[in-house]
Amino acid sequence: MEKPAASRRNFLGTTLAAGAAATAYGPNLLLGQAKGANSRLRVGVMGLGRGRGHIKAFLDVPNVEIAYLSDVDEKRLANGANTMGEKQEKAPELVGDFRRILDDPDIDALSIAAGNYWHTPATIMACQAGKHVYVEKPGSWCAREAERVVEVADQTQRLVQMGTQRRSYPAMIEAIQKIKDGAIGKPLYARCWYTNTRPSIGVGKPADPPAELDWVLWQGPVPDHPFKDNLVHYNWHWHWLYGGGELANNGVHSLDIARWAMGVDLPKRVTCNGGRYHYDDDQETPDTAYAVYDYGDVGISWETSSCHRRKPEENKFVIVYGEDGKMDIPSANYVIYDKDGKEVEKNTDPPSDVPHFTNFANAIREGETLNQPISNGQISAQLCHLGNIAYRTSGAVDIDPKTGKLINNPEGEKLWARSEYREGFSIEG
16 A cells, blocks of 8 residues: 655745655554544535535435535525435435534544535535535635645645545546557657537526525635626636636546546646637636646647537547557547557456545545545646636746646735635634
8 A cells, every 4th residue: 555645734835846756645654543444424515516426425425414404595405305215224314504413423534515616615614523524626715715725735634535536436547547658659748628509698687696506605715796697506617706717617527537547736827718609698717718837858749629529520538648548538448559540458447436526435434545535626726727817818828737836816816815714614723
């Protein structure tokens, strides 16, 4: 088993890339003593859109009890309860405010599937309440949150798994090992794509929040803003106040695989250009963009066309180019080609979230190494934040790879952190 890193306290912010070789917490490092293989794990799930996937996965992990479900929308809370079906003998308690979960001393972990802007504040609150955390990608809303969530996980000695679940796909683990073993020669460049046919979000109108929605708690860490009728429950992704556009929404998945395959952490330069071309609506983030991550001797690119799938093009999820061939990663498995384009080997295993949640449970109960600890996950998240900073400023940013900090970039620094949090939700201190 991999030897644990001695400390992650300064992994982000001061030595963001320094711990690249130790990408996971080792056995019992954060627990002192594992909970025990036969112990029943009690969890609460926060945010019941994507959180319904968390429910389904946890129900397939042996000896896990979903003790709480939480959502600020009463209808989504009811839908989450329906997702439970008959698979668990004891029904979970339904709560509107996730902080009630943290007050229960018998809860082992919080599973967070609320919006990006909730990820770091909720993770910090859970860690400080003594809970372990499974948090959806990207795990942070901005670069400072990416630093801070790692600091708190280290300070509180809590296990935090980020939901880039391909880190636990057997086929992905096999694919990366093939690259390490030289299947395509030295990896030199990786390309990533995300395409979709998202419709216009329209122009929102001021309105009263629906009766079933706790609007104040939905905003949570974000200072109060008026409700509008085209924001909830998904279009917040395309507003800088709450989300990070397609880069933070889906780009983090492919960039994480590319970074893993290439064996790199933070680049020295990031460029990102594009625009909102398809619709004249409320979306602030680009529907078309191209980001390039320059590491000096190798590189990674990511491209999105979120309102046009560009058929019949067959852009893969990730392609890794090596000196002796390439590897296509369609999403959950891989195909290896030699330099002449001849197929050499492939894996067609289907995807499943269950291994990632099982790994999280086993880490708590048995001291198993986390496949995507927050310290490693936030390097991939930081690629998204840096890309968005580049897009929103000059189109390019220079970075010190050793510290993760911007170089001579006053405009970019203004976007490094959220300027204000609602009272009671600050990530600092």
